[in-house]
Amino acid sequence: MEGLVNTVNGIIWSPALIYLCLGAGLFYSIMTRFAQVRLFGEMIRLIFKGKSSADGISSFQALTLSLAGRVGMGNIAGVAAAIGFGGPGAVFWMWVVGFLGASTAYVESTLAQIYKEKDVNTGQYRGGPAYYFERALGQRWYGVIFAIAALIALSMFLPGIQANGVVNAVTQVIGEGTTMNILGAEVGATRLGALAIILVVFGIIIFGGIKRIATVTEFAVPFMAIGYIVLALIIMISRFEMIPQVFGMIVGDAFTAQAGLGAAIGWGVKRGVYSSEAGQGTGPHAAAAAEVDHPAQQGLVQAFSVYVDTLLVCSATAFMILTMGTYNIQGTLPEGQYLVQNLVAGTEINSPAFTQMAMESVYGAFGNIFIAIAVFFFAFTTIVANYYIAEVNVVYLTRFIGPKANRIGLFLVKILMMVMIAYGALNSAGYIWAIGDIGVGLIAWLNIVGILIIFFMARPTMKVLKDYEAQRKAGVTRYTFDPVKIGIKNALYWEERHLKEQQALKSDLLRKDAK
Structure with missing residues (x-):
């Protein structure tokens, strides 16, 4: 099975x-004329401007919900893996993906x-790639394929x-604990205890709906990220003299990485896409749930x-690991062989171990x-956040079948997850x-190809950006959006709202x- 998984992974994550x-x-x-730079100040302003409603969540809640999906293992273990397999130069390519990916987002x-509806x-806003493929491309079958692929992936x-x-x-902190035999496999008590806590808390949150999910992420994500x-x-401040050297390693290895140019770019882009989710098609689900006056507003926030x-x-993780030297570089060598070895052989690369060791070297056990x-x-x-995305795609697939199919589908997804x-x-x-x-690769292929086709068919996002910037230049007190006026078809929610x-x-x- 592992061999099959690796083969399929290699095909999907080809250089293409x-x-x-x-x-x-x-x-x-x-x-967009580098809107991610030109409108940076506007992005900051919009984050705290919107308010939630009975139908949608606020821009800030949508931001934290999407960040809940983005800020995860990709930021801690994923960055470590990028360095461990691609060398420090992989971090440079993660930055490139982040900068360019902001426009894709x-x-x-x-x-x-x-194209939300x-x-x-429930009356709540729903939207995402499946919805805009059906509305903008006029190809429901493509939306169905994406929804099924997203359900499987998420x-x-x-x-x-x-x-x-x-x-x-x-287990890195307190060990595996007493081992038990579970279905023929030896499993530590610590692992089982951590799993039990995850499942209980997860169940409590997801059975509370989008409002509870948004409330949890609104608090937890900013607190932990900051x-x-x-x-x-x-x-970094404690090892200030190392910062220029670390920058040199990242930039220098981006093109002459110890693990080879292909490994640096490949791992940097792969982990960059996994972490940032730009182009992956997952972030749009949270964006569609936001209550805004104009579609471009949530696009800029995202x-x-x-x-x-x-x-x-991601940069915080990379600088910690590289500054403290808590990494090995395996590159494309067989397992157990290293181009650079600073840690004991066998230290798990695809895990938080590098990051934990960097923190421990400065803060000790804390x-x-x-x-x-x-x-x-x-x-x-x-x-x-993954559950919410899966939920949206279940709703998409069952919305014309009936409430019973919807309830059964959502229950099955909860159990499956x-x-x-x-x-x-x-x-x-x-x-x-x-x-x-x-x-990640499967839905990224479907989403990026789809949004490129939409662009060349009608350029709706460019029309929306032009409309928003025109209203911004005119100094309007409240933005409005009339899709028919700017030549966008099938934006049914916005047509009705206008x-x-x-x-x-x-x-x-x-x-x-009359008065």
């Missing part, structure tokens, strides 16, 4: 997908807002990575979330414990990461005239 991710980011950066999240059962392939990272971080970055900054994830949290706590919150909130969390927690890290990479706003405005004018 790596170049597609980088190329799409560069293309959209040029087309704008495009896919704006599309999600344009209200859930017929409920089966990806939860195991996060669960595996949590239990590995906990604490994590602060501790990383303290490490673009900023890529910066937070890759340029802040550093090790803090990373375990950070991994728990980062990974746990990612599992919750709990099973896969348990499976991931009790299996080896390398194998679980390979399965996760298949899920019509209601116009009718309300006419009613107000008639009342004033």
Whole structure:
């Protein structure tokens, strides 16, 4: 099975997908005239501007929900893996993916807002790639394929990575504990205890719906991200003289990496896409749930979330590991052989071990414990975000069948995710990461190809950006969006909303005239 997984992984993550991710980011950066730079200040302003409603969550809640998906094991264990297999230069390519990917995140999240709709059962906003492929491309079959692929990836392939990272971080601190025989496998008591806590808390949250999910992520994500970055900054300040050297390692190895140019780019882009989720098609689900006045607003907020994830949290991890020298570089060599060996042989690369050792070298036992706590919150909130994405795609597939099909589908996804969390927690890290990479690569292929086709068919996101910037230049007090006016078809929610706003405005004018 492991051999099959690795073979499929190699096919999906061929150089073609790596170049597609980088190329799409560069293309959209040029087309938007580098909106991720030009409108950086506007991104910050918009984060705290929107408010939630009965139908949708606030822009900030949508940001933290998407960050819950982005800030996870990819930021702690994924960065370690990129360095361990691709050398320090892989970090440079993660930065490139983050910078260029911010424009891709704008495009896919704006599309999600344009073509969102209200859930017929709950009245809440739903949207994402499946919805915009059906509405913008006019090809429901492509939306169905994406929804099925996303369900498989988010409920089966990806939860195991996060669960595996949590239990590995906990056992790194307090050990495996007394071993028990579970279905023929020897499992430590610590691992089982950590798994039990994950499953109980996960169940409580996901059975509470989107509002409870958003509330949890709104609190947990900023708290842990800020604490994590602060501790990383303290490490960097304590070894200030190492910073120029670390920068030199990252930039220098980006093109002449010890593990080879291909390994640095490949691992940097792979882990960059996994961590930032730009182009992956997962972030748009949270973006569509936001209550905003104009689709471009949430697109810009989601673009900023890529910066937070890759340029802040991932960089914090990379600088900790490289500054303290707590890494091995295996590159493309067989397992157990290293190009650079600073740690004992056998230190797990696809795990939080490098990061924990860096923290422990400065903060002692507290550093090790803090990373375990950070991994728990980062990974746990990612599992919750993954569930929400799976839920949206179940709703998409069952929305015309009926409420009963919807309830059965959602219940089955909850159970399936709990099973896969348990499976991931009790299996080896390398194998679980390979399965996760298949899920990420599969939906990334479908999403990036789809949004490029949409761009060349109608350029809806460019029209929306132009409309938003025109209103911003005019200094309007409240933004409005009329898709018909700017030539966008099938944006049914926004068409209906604009019509209601116009009718309300006419009613107000008639009342004033009558007075």
